[in-house]
Amino acid sequence: MPRQLPSWGLTRGGGNPRLRSTTAILTSLTALAATSLVAGPAIAEPVAGPCALRRTAAHHSEGLDTWNSGYPRPARTLDAVMVFLSFPDSPPLTTPRELTADHFPATSQFFEQASYGKFRLRPHPGREWVEMPRTSTEYAIRRDWDAQRRAVYLRDALAAADPHVDFSRFDVVYFVADPDAPGVDSDATKVVNFDRPMRADGVDIRRIVTVFERHPPDRNVLAHETGHVFDLPDLYHRPTDGEGDWDTHVGDWDVMGSQFGLAPDLFGWHKWKLGWLEPHQVHCVTSGVERLTLEPLSADPVRDALGGTRLAVIRTGRGSALALEARSRTGNDHATCTEGVLVYEVRNETASGSGPVKVVDAHPETKSCWGDSVYPQLADAPVRTGESFSVPGEDVRVEVEARTAAGAWTVKVSAGSEAGE
DSSP, rough: OOOOOOOOOOOHHHHHHOOOOOOOOGGGGEEEESSSSOOOOOOBOOOOOOTTOOOOOTTTOOOOOOTTTTSSOOEEEEEOOOOEEBBBBBSSSOOHHHHHHHHHHHHHHHHHHTTTTEEEEEEEEEESSEEEEOOGGGGEEEEOHHHHHHHHHHHHHHHHHHOOOEEEEEESSEEEEEESSOOOGGOEEEEEEEEEEEEETTTEEEEEEEOOOOOSOOHHHHHHHHHHTTTTOOSSOOOOOOSSSSOTTTTTTTTTOOTTTTSSSSSSSHHHHHTSOOGGEEEEOEEEEEHHHOOSSOOOTSSSSOBBBBBEEEETTTEEEEEEEEEEGGGTTTOOOOOEEHHHEETTTTTTSSSSSEOSSOOTTTOOHHHTTTHHHTTTTTBBTTTTTEEESSSEEEEEEETTSSSSSEEEEEEEGGGGO
């Protein structure tokens, strides 16, 4: 079972904390939201096989032939510090311990299950509030925050925390604002990247998760934001006029689309990108007819065997592919209301927030899970046992022939000229 490590004080050992200057001025605080492009270094570290799409300059590109070393790769235990920020205009009504419990151990458990036990996020929450130098209303905190005001907030937060925190010990930084302060807007929670890293304790800080969530918070919100720290994109659709549905691209099927999803486990493509799927668990489908057995994507790392194919990929173009995976009521997907083989399209040149992944609906004329699903139109998207589905616009046909006693799906995939037969 995932466990939460005991919290420890942010103040380093000894009597009085040693005040250090933070070498981060406004010039390095040109903060860019997680939906903005911050180019990272390209490295020749192969992480995938022949079906992998090439990583491009698109922000949070879904290409995975190499890993962007500007981001920590969650293939080991990573340490995360939680700094709790209060404001002089509002004495906190909650405690850091209560706010920690809003997010942990739930977030650690989400990632441990999603990664099949290969990644552990270890939280280190502060015990005390760190007071900001300005009132909460002075920062004008909003979802689409003025860049200069956001820069001031981050500069002040890092300077206030610096005497108490050794940032060189941590891989992930969460700045958690007092949710009851009058100037705090819960809709402003996001990851902030920097065009030039902030620097403290001799290390570069390239991004910070700014948390403004109410108490209690939205479900899985920290898992979503932490996904950005690992180079995963936003999969939701943001209407340009502020109206309309946000969940048209992927519905319930990935936490990077909606933290409220019934089946919020990360797509198999993302698990492949993050290094959680082994090469033998990803099957490249070429032209012709292939039969394969797909193990459920979500699994309990303790109870379930982790072998077998969990992702099938069909290249459809230089920058596009179709992915197939089996989704069932297990692991992070235990609340899903439909099971079957999910089909989705991936594009490597489409930036975060612009639809780099789109679920293909095998039942476009029907809806499901009203009242529970974030987007009922896609809640019944998977191909179910005994069904055949031709992917619109592609020479690909998917037939789910049966389900094994162990819960896997046997699937016939026809590509190219065979798809029409």
